[in-house]
Amino acid sequence: MLRGWKKLVGVSIISVMALAGCGSNNASTNSDSGSAGGGESDGKTYTVGVSQFVEHPSLDAAFEGFKKGLEDNGLKEGDNVEYDVQNAQADMNNTNTIAKNLVGDKVDLIFANATPSAQAALNATQDIPIVFTSVTDPVGAKLVESFDKPGPNITGTTDTHPDAIPNTIKFIADEFDAKTVGMIYNAGEQNSVAQVDIVKKAMEGTGLKAVEKSVSTSAEVKQAAEALVGKADVIYIITDNTVVSALESVISVAYDNDIPMFAGELDSVERGAFAAYGFDYADIGYEAGVMAAQILKGEKTADQLEVQHPQNLKLVINKEAAKEMGIEIKPEWEDKAEIK
Template identity: 60%
Template sequence: MKKGLMEVMMLLFASMALLAGCASDASGDEKVTIGVTQIVEHPSLDAAFEGFKEALAENGYVEGENVTYDVQIAQGDMNNAQSIANNFVGDKVDLIFANATPSAQSALNATKDIPIIFTSVTDPVGANLVASFDEPGDNITGTSDTHPDAIPQTINFIVDELQPGKIGVIYNSGEQNSTVQVDVIKEVLGDTNVELVPVSVSTSAEVKQAAESLVGRVDAIYIPTDNTVVSALESVIDVAQKEDIPMFAGELDSVEAGAVAGSGFSYKDLGYETGEMAAQVLNGDKEPSDIPVSYPQSLKLVINKDAAEAQGLEIKDEWSDIAEFYEGD
């Protein structure tokens, strides 16, 4: 009896171990597909995606091993963005990473079931992506790329240090994130005698003409975090250098690219924070509705010395008290 009982118990333990091993193998072999929808290619959005992937890799989701990224660029076209989102739903991806406001809006239009984690969104509430920062929604959350003090810091610098009569701004009025920023600029300039001269574009091909239209009409140019305009930033830089019109920007990648100055943060860091959110969702630790929307906590004003010289602006020594200097490689 005892011998028979021991044999049965040994067989039972062996079976349990085999089942446990199979479960462990299944868990280890489980792979996920993340649909990446990005409205255009430009340095800030690309950096955010890199940070996103880095965070996921550090949380065990390694590209080529247990995660596949299906990356689709909409080339600035909302119809393309919607088609991309619809295709992701049809493919039943495990999560959608929406990089920029139009991409996030398209993703939310396409599904209320697949988790959506967004970044590079200026005003997620105004864009009707989330109900509030604290209570985003059933299947969506992410990070905003707008620090409340970013635009006021740069615009006040322009007003106080350059004392311009007029500031031009180039933006795509079809991008909700950009119209919000233009409204903020108007509010900041409300207590000054400086006039804002807005020029709207629909495509990146119109950006250079828009910049040329400001020649002789403004004393400085400000470029918000507008996907359409930033994707054609080089054409604005070209006009600014030829005409000695200092150009300022809403994020630091554009400062590195050739804007005189701007207030901002690292988009890679922002993407990293977004990736950590995605990892929590993929792990099953949290639902998107459990994760509040966040925005960058650090902010700095950076001045590109080479760009200032190229655009006819003399650097003042006292600016080192309020800004960091970028001098290129």
């Protein structure tokens, strides 16, 4: 879904920009920069360091939304904003290297896209402002004290709507003759562990039971999915970065074995999952971009901006995926879901 991702790089590349001295104290004057939508620029050029945990459509869309949020508030790429974009390729160690590189380069702000990237950025600096998105449990991840009390240099948007998981479990319990729900996740991702706990809590009293398979890398995902055949009546893939980056492996197993497969976000439905209660990741990225603009322009500090939940939760069903999984779409679903 991401357009123009040519600048996305791994940690083996030190920087995507030939920009020296990129802190705000060395910001260059840009007499041609002006306002765009939400406000006027202050004549400086800012460098935003981007730490993204892995490349997949949801995180990519969040970054696109982030850039749009900045642009609509007077900070446009190539005009008064430059991006130093680095990708950890789903490697926890790489997130630390990226964070140290960005701090060493004295970027003006770090955009941390996913929980591991945000944790590494916060460990690397208490001075450079950090705005995160695609973080499931910012309190549990020890990024902020609470949603209304973010850290001195960190705030952002979460990708957890409080009703998403409970609504998904209720739909499975009410609409499918299922007893077991297969889940694949990386136990090393704190956001995933938090979601699994929420899923188990939501299952209480429904008669559903979780069947868990843990993976460490995306290369292990297909084997984990195959191990669920005969053990899981339904598969539910939460917003785990490691698994979502290899989602097609799970989809192929679900298709081959007629197992209904639910997802934690809408991009996975577009890729071939049956259904999800979700929202557009571009939206939470956009809100993070608005926050970043306020911080860069000196209008707010991170601790003055509360962490935001996503809005506009909706159920989306992929009718082609339903056919592949042997699911008959019930007429009453049309009243509660977008069927595409």
